Amino acid sequence: MKIYFTWYLIPVVVAALPLFWLVLRRDTWRLVFALVVSVAALAMLHPVFAAIALGLVAVAWQIVEVHKAGRLSGGRAVLLVVTVAVVTLAIGKYGQRSAVAVWGQGDPIVSYLIMPLGISYFAFRLLQYVFDHLRGVITDNSFLRMAAFIMWIPTFPAGPLETYQGFYGKRSTTFDRQLFYEGLRRIALGYFKKVFVVDFFIATFFGTVTGTVGKPFFDASETNPWWPLAFVVIVFVRAYFDLSAYTDLAIGFSRLFGFRIMENFHYPFWKANLGEFWRGWHISLSSWVRNNVYFPVFGLTRKPWLGLYLSMLTMGLWHYVNVNWTLWGLWHGTGLVVVAWWERRKKARRKARKKAGKAPAAGYERWIGWLGYPATFLYVALGYAFVATHTPRHALKIMALCVLGPLEWLVNLIT
Numbered sequence: 001m002k003i004y005f006t007w008y009l010i011p012v013v014v015a016a017l018p019l020f021w022l023v024l025r026r027d028t029w030r031l032v033f034a035l036v037v038s039v040a041a042l043a044m045l046h047p048v049f050a051a052i053a054l055g056l057v058a059v060a061w062q063i064v065e066v067h068k069a070g071r072l073s074g075g076r077a078v079l080l081v082v083t084v085a086v087v088t089l090a091i092g093k094y095g096q097r098s099a100v101a102v103w104g105q106g107d108p109i110v111s112y113l114i115m116p117l118g119i120s121y122f123a124f125r126l127l128q129y130v131f132d133h134l135r136g137v138i139t140d141n142s143f144l145r146m147a148a149f150i151m152w153i154p155t156f157p158a159g160p161l162e163t164y165q166g167f168y169g170k171r172s173t174t175f176d177r178q179l180f181y182e183g184l185r186r187i188a189l190g191y192f193k194k195v196f197v198v199d200f201f202i203a204t205f206f207g208t209v210t211g212t213v214g215k216p217f218f219d220a221s222e223t224n225p226w227w228p229l230a231f232v233v234i235v236f237v238r239a240y241f242d243l244s245a246y247t248d249l250a251i252g253f254s255r256l257f258g259f260r261i262m263e264n265f266h267y268p269f270w271k272a273n274l275g276e277f278w279r280g281w282h283i284s285l286s287s288w289v290r291n292n293v294y295f296p297v298f299g300l301t302r303k304p305w306l307g308l309y310l311s312m313l314t315m316g317l318w319h320y321v322n323v324n325w326t327l328w329g330l331w332h333g334t335g336l337v338v339v340a341w342w343e344r345r346k347k348a349r350r351k352a353r354k355k356a357g358k359a360p361a362a363g364y365e366r367w368i369g370w371l372g373y374p375a376t377f378l379y380v381a382l383g384y385a386f387v388a389t390h391t392p393r394h395a396l397k398i399m400a401l402c403v404l405g406p407l408e409w410l411v412n413l414i415t
Contacts, residue, residue, distance in 0.1 A: 038153035092119035154253040158246035160284035170260035183255030190248030225405030272372040309333035328386040
């Protein structure tokens with residue numbers, strides 16, 4: 001995320017824009033320029049990883065080439081690229097911790113193993129590119145176009161996980177004044193969300209709640225009974241503003257150069273059930289998981305519940321491999337399975353009522369339907385107890401207090 005707060009970002013963008021639009025007339029040279037600037041910007045923060053990333057892009061490109069030549073089966077191509085992605089994620093996310101344990105803090109080897117937070121997005125883009133080639137969705141395999149897409153620096157830190165076909169298919173190859181203005185507005189919005197809302201407003205006015213409840217051994221008897229519930233709501237809202245801020249910045253800077261990157265959020269706080277929530281929250285990641293985990297699993301097993309659980313576990317472990325993120329994945333997987341079961345029951349019930357000559361929806365359904373909105377919001381917020389803590393015990397304690405605290409307050413109020 002540091003790339004958006006480095007001293008050289010604005011001068012580089014200001015210098016790059018006229019060169020990109022006015023000097024470089026051929027599209028090939030523009031893509032070369034975009035690739036060089038992206039790699040150079042990444043190398044300023046992570047020089048070792050910039051070189052490694054280019055090497056991994058070359059490996060993925062070669063896997064596609066060998067497969068197209070008929071010298072590598074689809075199954076082996078999948079195995080190879082998944083292995084590359086898993087090893088990359090393992091070293092990037094956990095290599096530094098292992099190096100600290102072996103060599104100690106401050107050792108040069110440790111500093112070289114510092115990888116960017118966007119390594120997860122990088123690995124998933126590699127997988128997506130190879131998978132789409134194997135499916136026949138992508139037919140060309142230009143190394144330049146592939147490298148410019150995967151290394152595009154605005155989407156490197158925090159996505160969105162735009163597809164190759166979307167990256168180039170929605171692109172404007174001529175200067176679009178309206179698109180340029182939209183990009184500037186999104187950049188301003190992104191910095192406002194991150195700097196003012198997240199780093200100032202939430203930190204200033206809600207820092208006491210998050211700092212107190214976020215401690216592993218906080219004493220619930222010494223805090224307001226509503227604080228645990230406020231804690232999960234605050235971290236959920238903070239996560240939205242933080243992630244959507246980086247999405248705004250990625251979309252905004254991309255539009256300055258003619259790339260229309262996909263939206264990543266669509267009113268996620270106002271959804272009637274968990275299924276709708278995941279169609280409006282981190283849309284690029286949830287779409288990636290749906291296409292590459294849920295559909296293949298469902299196609300092989302015909303068991304939607306298994307696909308839902310594996311999809312959410314993949315999403316959780318993509319963030320980090322530990323117990324808390326595993327429980328978060330199970331929490332959302334269970335919620336999606338229950339919602340899918342309820343929707344099937346509701347559809348069957350309405351079909352039976354219609355067959356019997358009654359109104360499709362019972363009267364009470366129209367009155368209680370609105371409860372799905374706060375219930376979905378609170379269910380997702382409760383799941384953030386796993387995300388905002390380091391141990392399952394701490395998370396479960398907060399979740400229990402989210403229920404018991406308000407009940408205790410209500411009992412005391414009544415009595």
